[in-house]
Amino acid sequence: MKQAIIIFTRVPVPGKTKTRLMNTLTPRQCAKLHICFLKDICRECEKCGADIFICHTPDGEKEQRLLKEIMGEQKGYFGQQGEHLGERMHRAFEEVFSRGYGQCILIGTDIPELRFGYLKQAFKVLENRDVVFGKTYDGGYYLIGLKKPCPEAFGLGRYGHGHVLEDTVKILSQAGITVGYTKKLWDIDTLSDLKEYRKRMQTRESLKHRKTGQYVTQIASVSIIIPIYNEEKDIEKLQERLKVLQGECEILFVDGGSTDRTLELIDPGYRVIHSEKGRGKQMNAGAKASCGDILFFLHCDSELPERPLEEIRRVMRDYRAGCFGIAFHSRNFFMFTCRVISNHRIKDRKVMFGDQGIFIDRELFFEAGMFPEIPIMEDYQFSLALKEMQVKLGMTGKRIYTSDRRFPKGTIPKLKLMWKMNRLRSMYRKGFPIEKISDMYRDVR
Structure with a gap:
């Protein structure tokens, strides 16, 4: 029996596709995301062995050429015909059945997690049922399969609501038409859908290597949040290092009431917000004012490696929180020891500190x-909170260089400070008053 698959799609033109994501992504990003969907879906369809038809809108030679560049020379391309969605789908089936096919499946293109096994299962269901559906979690369907034209399957006056599948099945049942199902899947229409897809990527290795997974990782937006207070010695150097990232991510300075020249030294091209003094308060204020998918908390005296956003996105493909490995410019043996201990602590004790450049999924941060x-x-307690939530931490391959200004000169004084810092953390875990620990910390500095 001849089998066919109809891929039912818009032509991925910026501004005309995935429009419900355009409040988050640019029109070009929306079009590229749709192209990734098409490539992933087409590859799965080709594994199925059925003939593939592309039914598209708008109809035209230019649009058809664009789709062929994306999806290759398939069995046929033809335009969608009809006033509403149901009529357009019905006519697509009539077109393909007129060419002698005994089974035909029509699929949408918002389901990049489609697998050829689900298509095979759908064809199998059609051996015993008149109609087969692939459900979506929002109450619709991404797949419908028939053995002959069936106008009853497209009798709804309106689509796009949460009862599309339920209402369609009622009509079919009343007409005595039997129905079966294949795998239920998530579609991606909204920002919420995209976020949930990112979460599934972290636990499903196969998604990370597909076109959609690679692109979703690439376009995750990053907000860099920098708490500042009397930083006139370092603020210009930091801005110079951040220049290459302007336009690539959101950058927020959060001032805690500087009394030196810090604010006047910040270039007008950077956004500055104000908060009560206190690193935790300042970073929280920055997070609330930001809009990135990933929040990256950076200390003013830190030096980022090359291409830091790529490093962050690479880690966040697999984890919901992480940090950079740390390094110091000092060649002192104990500073090298501090570096080794700090980097090992991430893997061993699941604790990260602020000078390592903490980054985290936006939703998880507020959760x-x-x-x-x-x-x-505040950074230590935050790490303990994540640890209690059993959040796994990732670490970049490249290092962030941080200032050793809090360490005194000389090997023995450095060793004493490391020991005392460890003691302060122990006191904190044992419940000593935070004010007392804070006073002791200022003493050691």
Whole structure:
């Protein structure tokens, strides 16, 4: 029996496709995302062995050439015909059945998690049922399969609501038409759908290597949040290092009431917001004012490696939180030891500190309760909160260089400070008053 698959799609032109995502993505990004959907779906359809037809809108030679560049020379391309969605789908089936096919499946293109096995299953269901559907989690369907034209399957006056499948099945049942199902899948129409797809990527290796997964990783937006207070010695150097990232991500300086020349030294091209003093308060204020998918908290005296956004996105493809590996310019043996211990602590104790450049999924940051607004150890407590939530931490391959300004000169003084910092963390875990620990921390600095 001859089998056919109809891929039912818009032509991926910027501004004309995935429009419900355009409040988050640019029109060009929406079009590229749709192209990734088409490539992934087409590859799965080709594995199925059925003839593939592309039914598209708008109809035209230019549009058809664009689709052929994306999907190759398939069995046929033809334009959608009809006033509403149901009529257009019905006519697409009539066109293909007129060419002698005994089974035909029509699929949409918002389901990049489609697998050829689900298509095979749909054809199998058609051996015993008149109609087969592939459900979506929003109440619609991404697939419908028939053995002959069936106008009853397209009798709804309106589509795009949460009862499309339920209402269609009622009509078919009343007409005595039997119905079966294949795999239920998620479609991607909205920002919420895209976020959920990113979460599934972190646990499903196969999604990361597909065109859609690669592109979703590439376009995850990053907000860099930098708490500042009397940073006139470092603020210009940091801005110079951040220049290459302007336009590539959101950059927010959060001032805690600087009394030196810090604010006047910040270029007008950067966004500055104001907060009460306190690193936790400042970083929380920055997070609330930001819009990125990934929040990256950076200290003013840190030096980023080359292409830091790529490093962050690479880690966030597999994890919901992470940080950079840390390094110091100092050649002192104990600073090298500090570097090794800090980087090992991420993997061993699942704890990261602020000078390592913490980055985290936006939703997870707020779910975890943000940074505690305490005088000290806000980063340590935040890591402990993530650990309690059993959040796995990732670490970049490239290092972030941080200042050793809090360390005194000389090997023995450095060793003493490391020991005392460890003692302060121990005191914090044992419940000593945070004010006392804060006073002791200022003493060691």
